[in-house]
Amino acid sequence: MAIKKTELYSSLWASCDELRGGMDASQYKDYVLTMLFMKYVSDKYKGDPYGMIVVPQGASFDDMVALKGDKEIGDKINKVISALAEENDLKGVIDVADFNDEDKLGKGKEMVDRLGKLVGIFEGLNLGDNRADGDDLLGDAYEYLMRHFATESGKSKGQFYTPSEVSKILAKVIGIDSNTPQDATVYDPTCGSGSLLLKASDEAPRGLSIFGQEMDNATSALARMNMILHNNATAKIWKGNTIADPQWKEANGQLKTFDFAVANPPFSNKNWTSGINPQEDEFGRFSWGIPPEKNGDYTFLLHIIKSLKSTGKGAVILPHGVLFRGNAEARIRENLIKQGYIKGIIGLPANLFYGTGIPACIIVIDKEHANARALSATGEASDIKSGIFMVDASKGFAKDGNKNRLRSQDIHKIVDVFTKQLQLPRYSRMVPLSEIATNDYNLNIPRYIDASEHEDLHDLSAHLQGGIPNRDIDALQAYWQVFPSLRASLFAPGRPGYSNALVKASAVKASILAHPEFTAFASASLQPFIEWSNAAALDEISVGEKPKDIIHRISEALLQGYEQTPLLSKYDIYQILMDYWAESMQDDVYVLVQDGWQAGKVLRELVAKKGEKLKETPDLVIGKNKYKAELIPPVLIAERFFGSKLRQIEQLQADLDSATQELESFVEENSVDEGLLSDALNDKDKVTAASVKARLKLAIDAEERKVLQQCSKRMDAESIAKKALKTAQDELDLAIFKHYSTLDEEDIKALLVDDKWLATLQSNIVAEIERVTQQLANRVKELEERYSEPLPAVTQSVDQLSEKVAGHLKAMGLEWSL
Known part of the structure; x- marks a missing residue:
């Protein structure tokens, strides 16, 4: 049975728990990722004479398993890894972590137990059974760990990872598309763990030729492993300082040039001049100016421009300061603008990155059209749009712990707007170079795009004389266009420039929801989803398909379906699908493309290892056996095939709730303030069946006995109700359990596609429709209450x-x- 992404992720993170305590995240990531690598290459290439990685005798993960309990497990694991590294030219890549380090892993039995548990976690994963290679299951897991490691490592040690959401934007705005050939080159001079390079390569149908350089030895090793786990073993990653000692050169000694470049260099590097004399740079990188000695931001931008071919495109993440700082940086900025190198600037939210909390921007470089853009700056004819395209995306994000995170909809909107050069109010515009020149070549985005929230001004005349200002009502014009008669039902003309409310503030929401135009709007807004669900062909998913291709196809179709729907944001609807994909649907699809629809019949028995608790919550309990449904929750089978039994259980649950409530009320009424049940309280101040029976044997007072008997009767009623409910639930569970094996493919498709996926998505879209109308109701209510x-x-x-x-x-x- 295929392993699900979420199960893989939770297992990998559990492995981290085995190492916490002896070291911080920046250290234990090396152990976990090395173990993941060893398990993956062993499962995939062991015994394969044509494999990308050769797994010699004594160098596989199985050899590590054999070491569990061995007193010398740490030293012997090192030797297993070393043997694989020597065979595949991976010395200094996969053997960075020392599995025999007593300071980090403990001494004696502590180390033996810790490493044994760590090996055991990976032993339970079968990474060779996953056939969806094009979806980089392991690569995605690697990235998942990277994000968590970066989160835990803190500002000083999290720079090795660029959030994948930002990586996707860079990859998509530099012009890589379905026509880009495999031999096209992509370069990252500060590649970290390689995520930017991989995201760029993913945009081409057959990938790209990857080149990178990373100064930190351990991080460059992570990048090499990352490339192999993403099936990019031929990627070339060098170690070293890119500015002082660039490794990628032509035969004549000059810098090698590339088709594309992406980078997230260290912000405001204070010692970039170490090992280099900028005035005598042999590569001519500083012909447009020398960056300040204590701030190397422009150093990397200039290096990338020099490393691009004459038709090259690049995107670089830099702090916002590069857009407006003065002196030497101002001169460099002016020269680059005049040369036409800068195609666009994308402003990002603050607190996205792990190395810093300051806001950053993406500078997009286009050398191919630089001359034309430069000519436009002088007023001469040009065959491209004149100016720099700016996007202020600083407001679109979600909170994720102590960091901000770009959502799927934020990424899609940025890419759509930038690649199509869409000019949206308070979000994006093409800024003429002449306008930039009048601002002394300052590129600070707020100078050109006002994205600030409009202030909600109170009307003094309305507060003094009554009435609601028409300007506030007119501001809701987008709603009145959809609900043309609704305005007249809510407001009546008043004195000039003002209207009077026709509906009390407390009744506004009900009035809007009951209006026939709203009912028609709700129905019409759901129609694109219904059409999409009919065309998405989700019941035709077949073995061998790529889940990422599936989600791309259906999400783009849903986005397009809501292109023209008034009031609703197509990106908000898109986000509903993407959230559900990440939460549940993705796992289901991974199973389907590997095991087929018959996986819907599978109930997996959960068995805990001796001394351990179950790692998963069971869906069904039959006797002492516990089961997990692979795809279809039992409740869906109950609703579709055992409706009458389900209704019966719902009634029995209601009966039990009623009996429990009656008992609790009776006990509370008669046990407080020295009530007649006070003497029936046990040592925990609770009234129980046992304590009531014990008191009945001693009670003499007739009134007390009567209350005790009534209490006992209510307890018996509750007990009978509990037993009836359990009996019925057990009968239903057994019927469901037996029914799984009888499901045919049509049943499974109906349960999974209609009852699970589409029903959930439709419910969420209906909630979004109601949220939009709730905004109107809230605003109308606010205005009516205000005045x-x-x-x-x-x-x-x-x-x-x-x-x-x-x-x-x-x-x-x-x-x-x-």
Whole structure:
């Protein structure tokens, strides 16, 4: 049976738990990732004479398993890894972590137990059975670990990882597409663990030729492993300082040039001049200016521009300061703009990256059209749009712990807007170079795009004289276009420039929801989803398909389906699908493309290892046996095939709830303040069946006995109700258990596609439709409450109430005068 992504992720993270305590995340990541690598290459290539990795005798994961309990397990694991490394030219790559380090792993039995558990976790994973190679199951797992390691490592040690969401944007805005050939080259001079390079390569149908350089030895080793786990073993990753000692050179000694470049260099490097004299740079990288000695941001940008072919494209992540800082950086910026190298700038939210919390931007470089852009700056004819395209995407993100994270919809919107050069209010625009020149070549995005939230201004006249300002009502014009008669049902014309409310604020929401135009809107807004679900052919998923191709196909179709739907954001609808994909649907599809629809019949028995608890929550318990449904939750089978039994159980549950509530009320009423059940309290101050029976044997007072008997009767009623419910539930569970094996393919498709996937998505889209209309209701209610009583009316009311209070005080003999 195929392994699911979420199961793989949880197992990998569990392996980290075995190492926590002796070291921090920046250290134990090397152990976990090395173990993942060994398990993967052993499962995939052991015994394969044509494999990408040769697994010699004594160098496989099985040899590690054989070491469990061995007193010298740490040293012997090192030797197993070393043997694989020597055979495959991976010395310094997979043998970085020392599995015999007593300071990190403990001494004696502590080390033996810890490493034995670590090996045991990976032993339970069969990574060779997963046939969806094109989806990089292991590569994605590697990235999952990278994100968690970066999160735990903190600011000082998290720079090795660029969030995958940002990597996707860089990969998509530099022009790699379905026509890009495999021999096209992509370069990252500060490649870290290699995620940017891999995301760029993924955009081409057959990948790209990958080149990278990374200064940190351990991180460059991570990159090499990352490449192999993503089936890019031929990628070339060098170690070393890119600025002082660039490794990629032509035969003539000059820098090698590439078709594409992506980079997330260290922000504001304080010692970039170490080992180099910028004034005499042999590669001519600083002809447009020398960056400040204590700030190397432009150093990497200039290096990348020099490393691109004349038709090259690049994208670099840099702090916002590069857009507006003065002096030497201002001169470099002006020269680059005049040369036409900068195609666009994308402003990102703050706190996205693990090395820093400051906001950053993406600078997109286009050397192919640089001359044309430069000509446009001088006013001469140009065959491209004149200017730099700017995007302010700083407001689109979700909170994720102590970091911000770009959502799927944020990524899609940024890429759509940038690649199609769409100009959206308060989000994006093409800024003419002439306008930039008048601003002294300052590229600070807020100078050109006002993305600030508009202030909600109060109307003084409305507060004094009453009425709701028409300008506030007119601001909801997008709603009135969809609900043309709704405005007239909510507001009536008042004095010039103002309207009067026709519906009380408390009744606004109900009034809107009941309006026939809203009902029609809700129905029409669901129609694109219904059409999409009919065309998505989710019941035709077959073995061998690639899950990432499937989600791309269906998500793009859903996005397009909601292109013209008023009020609803197509990106919000898209996010609903992407969230559900990540949460549940992805796992289901991975199983289907590997094991087929018959996997829907599978109930996997859960068995815990001796001394351990079950790692998964069972879906069905039959006697003492516990089972996990591979694809279809038991409740869906109950609803489709055992509706009458399910209704019966619901009634029995209601009966039990009623009996329990009646008992609790009776006990509470008669046990407080020395009630007749007070003497039936046990040593834990609770009334139980045992304590009631014990008290009945001793009670003499007739009234007390009566209450005790009534309590016992209610307890018996609750017990009978519990037993009836359990019996019925056990009968239903057994019927469901037996029914799994009888499911045919049509049943499975109906249960999985209709009852699980589409029903969940439809429910979430209906909730989104209601959320949008709730925004209108909230705003109308807010306006009505704000201006419901003008100031004179409030003052008059206060005066009247003051007179009443004074009259009451006078009647009580408490009159006074000021």
